[in-house]
Amino acid sequence: MDPRAQDVLLCDLCETDPLQYCCEHCDINLCTDCVSKHLSDSSKKHKIASYHLHKKFTPKYLKCLKHVEKDCEMYCESCHIPVCSTCISSGKHKGHDISDILEKLGSKKQRIQKDLEELEKKIYPRYTDISSAVQTEKAEVETNYGKLATTADQQGEVWHREVTAIVNKRKADIVEIKTKHLSLLDKHADEITHRMTEINQVILEMKNILDTNDISLTSTYKSRNNEFNKLPPTIKVTLPSLSTPAINTETLNEMFGSLTSLYVTTVKPLLDEPRVTATIDTGYKYLTNVSCLSEDQVWTRGENTMKLLNLQSKLLTSIQTKSGDTPTDIAVTRDGDLVYTDYHDNTINLIKNKQIQTVITLQGWRPLYVCCTAANGLLVTMISDDDKQYKVVRYSGSTEKQSIQFDDQGSPLYSSGGYIKYLSENKNLDICVADYGARAVVVVNQSGKLRFRYTGHPSNTKQSFNPYGITTDSQSHILTADCDNHRIHILDQDGQFLRYIHCHLRRPRGLCVDIRDNLFVAEFNTAKVKKIQYL
Template sequence: MLIIEFLKTVWSWFFYEKREHDTSTDPHNKRPKSENLCFRTFLNRPEVEEVIATDCQPLWRINIWNRQVFFSGDDKCIKRIDQTLQTCKYEVASLSGNSPDDFAIEKSGEIVYADWQERTVCRLTNGAVETIINIGAWKPWALCCTVAGDILVAMRSRDMKHARVVGYKGSQKTREYRFDNNGHPLYASPIFIVENNNQDVCVSDADYNRVTVVDQNGRFKFHYNGRQVSTLYPTFYPKGLATDSQCNILVADQQNNCIHILDRVGQLVSFIADSSLDEPYCLCVGSEDELFVGEYHQGKIKKLKYLQ
């Protein structure tokens, strides 16, 4: 066990050094000087600061807004935790009665969620739920709100043979990502989506077992498939995604009970393999870079400190 922990530490250091000294020929992969100045280092041993129990087993999604923790699972509700009382204080039932497949919170505090079965995206406004997007022949699986003010929706076709990401403002399409620069499909089964602070769009894929990142214009940047740590983790099944103030991309690896941390160009720079993690499935990063990890079957949300 000590040998494994030692190897993890060495590999984390190796990938950190590689990132700092990498001289990529792609000018878009160079880190701006301003970003270097505010770079925060990783803790050698992340700290579990809090454990929040929920009534969701399985626990599907978590989100943070205004220091409040929201979550959802295999029922029709999106709930909020009162961290003082450690109880559920707020419930939003879906319009159809189906389980929300994903949800996000807009800057205004309004909740938007995806309904796979109805092929819609809905919004909670002033206590009322309304349908804002009818997707037609496609089924939404994941979504996120962007700094540009649109909603990115990851979806699959009804026959499950195609996948894409579409941006919407209201019901109007703003952008679409479907193929890479060579015309190959970017996605097969996109289950989580998040926008990085540099406006890159990051998607975890359940069929391809990889994370795919494109820039805001849809230009392919990289895939991450876990091979950088394949000696320790021969399999890689990415689930939840989150990003932090440093443009790091955090990837939940449910099967291996760990979290991979990538930089903005796809290099593995660290990972969290705390023995207390049990099937980390969904992730969210708060305003102070605190990491919230949702455990799938346990239904617990663990707050971790991983940056200095």
Template sequence: MDPQNSIRDIVPCSLCRFSMAPLHCKICVLRLQCSDCAENSIRELTNDHEEQQSVRRRRFLFCSFCNEHDIRCRAPFVKHFEISHDLKMLNIKRDLRELENYILPKYQNLTASIPVQDIGLNNIFKKLTTTLNKQGENLHRKVDSVKRKSDLDEIHSNCLSILEKRKVEIEHNITDISLSIAYLKKLLESGDFIPTKNYKSRNSDFRKKLHPEVKLILPEFITEELDREQIYHQFTSLFELSFRTKETSGAESSPTGRPLMEEPLTITSLNIIKHRSSSGGSLIDVACVGDENIWIAGEDMWFHMMLYTLQGELLKSVQTMSGYKPVGIAVTKDGELVYADGDDRTVNIVKKNTQIQTVIRLEGWTPANVCITSSGYLLVVMYSDDGEQSKVSRYNGSTELQSFQYDDEGQPLYSSESCLKYICENRNLDICVSDDETAAGTVVVVNQAGKLRFKYSGSSRTTKGSFRPFGITTDSQGRILVADFKNHCVHVLDQDGQFLCLIDNYDLFEPRGLCVDTRDNLIVAENKPCRVKKIQYCI
């Protein structure tokens, strides 16, 4: 390896000498520590250690190449060890394994399925043509006045063209993946520091483009005596070409699984104090925009909704049209903000130019929260104006497609109180609602048809107080994460409602809003501290 582009040694902890040292003393710099020793070392600091601050803070770490502390050393050098070369190499190996063993085979299987559909198309369209000809003998001019038989050839050609386009797109992605695999192998062989440090994973881009296998929804031709209007509708249905994808348990993700960490890590802590209009300001909800930015919603703030980077830079701020706080926020796949407003009973979209468009206006009901499904639909949890009912409705734009509020025994799924409710969709298409009832909070999970799957009312491990579920979200493994407001922790469940663990020892206080980024890092909005934390809880 080229020493100008590499680092040779992993610096050990100065206390235990066994673990790698990602931490260093801000006072003396040379006191390198691992995570396990850091807490103990704080208690051991002496006056002598502090008195040497003015001398030691100017010294430099030992250089692996020139055996000098000289600042003029030209060898590459990582002063704070925030990003470890070894950790980068592990990430590269993981990406390479996923590309070779999972993503590339998936694309290759999709390519292989298209020729099979080509053959099936020919046979099906031959049968359709024969049936259409036979029916045409009976319908004569009525058939010709609605649709021509020759149009089938055009549809057939369009089908083949769409499949060919899909095949070319997949083959192009396979080429890109193969190039990435070759580059990662070369990177692992060379171990060069600078290319390794600058490496950015493209696996998430490949996963986003990895659509399930495309299946054609082919038309049917019904042979029966019909009047002209009926014939028209039948042929309209015939000549509508549509596609659907196979049902899956959710968005594609790494098949290797992401186990929970024994000790989660707080990666970022962001204070939102300067934008409070009074000392009583608080955060209501949070929503991720990719891995770098977040929308937050608050009350008693100068702005109701604000877009931040995780480094604390304010990018954008928006007021609701009603002038009152939003009750919940979500982000579309295009990065546009959606918020529910309980004051004027609306659900609105904030365009990228900050113009606000009202999508849903309720009558007799008030929205309690909103989320975006994997299909782009809106799920709105709401309660009636008389406070006697609550329900969840699915919307395509402003059109209500589905609603559910009772179980199979006719009992209400959700509390009728106008209390806080948060909602999200899991990767298996279950709908999860946190229902903060006055007596006892509950998480209610139904399938996509609205059939009750289970309810969760807290764990015996939380003994500080009653279960108060607020924010709720899910990760790529189908795990459900619920903010327990009163017990200052986050419950982690599997997709069937089994308790897995608590995230409770990271100075959390009144966690209220939750979301998860594309790498399954948990974003927590804390209520009164007006603080946002990014926590890594799985490997």
């Protein structure tokens, strides 16, 4: 006798495949393929049900811990434990929701079945794709590093004996970096394989639960699908290059060319469902601006004061503007100081150790929105005194370094209306302006040349795009607040729409990200700041 017959119950019709269903009227067990064959007999009445939920299913009840002679035939929904009839009659579960444990078992197994299908059909195949991509990249590594070695050989042939030692040294460097590169990929592949092994183990355990009548195993099941749904980040490695300048026999070592270092960046995937991780009540009537000081402290601007708050809404510092008027915008410098613009007295101010210093006073123009640059300078959008022109100005300290106002054809880059023109510098040094008057995000490169305009998702023709706040992250994503439509648009650095963030936002205005790419959103009407994880 096949020993597997003791473990696997077979279909009564084909007697080869494991049974999954039963016909309650005909009292016959069926596999998936034989269900349709059985139903084809229209001369009889049929009722197909899952085998595990069939009335002939004989449960293996758990013995009550307090009343050892009793089976736990019920389940306390309030206490989340199996209970026996004596437990119920004792009054200890009075007022609690009590359900039949077989019903609970059935619903739990259905959840397990659903999780199993998601793991097998959706989650695990995605890990397989990632693993395959890593293996493909490893093959490309061999090819590309081979090209580098060939380049080194060709250069060595030109230089003959004098450069042989340098050639060998450079090739050794290539091998060393390649080893590091492959080591990184091997480590990444091992992590993925380990995770895949975990998933396979969980799949086997879940199948075991589904095939057993042990209520204890089923009732203690905890889904790990949310854990496995969080895919590992993709490692992006920039290949080194080998420069080959003209030969100078006096400086052979320098002129042969240097090998760039291995540069590794982590590509963070977007979450399927962004989530709010903290909410800060600022106490303002209306809130327009937010700027991160750290992961758990943010500067905010509502009326004529600027508040520093932590994630628990505790006020740490409150500063009023020098003029007493409402600041237009705020930004935190790389040194952790606060900058604010004052439209009313034409100034840009720095707050250091709670002391306000006016660093720039404008003539003929009024400052609007401000951001700090990677070079620790400032970018400021401003409006002319006659309210007809807008431009972006770059400052180093108090010195104007660049003015961006017109495109190559001499036309204004920014609309003449709307007033609201938040801005941010991207990781690639592009300057991104949320031009509310133009209903567009206008992006120019570092030199001020227009790259693109984003006017909203192409498929959305019913709702106007109303950009307010704007920020960028470590992945060079551009995030802009579509205030009137209560959502955030995420774009790549070339202006391609990637997805929305909703998170039940209400009129989002100011935006910023911290060093870990957590998004902080200032809600205008609620005067709350929401911290959102989206990567």
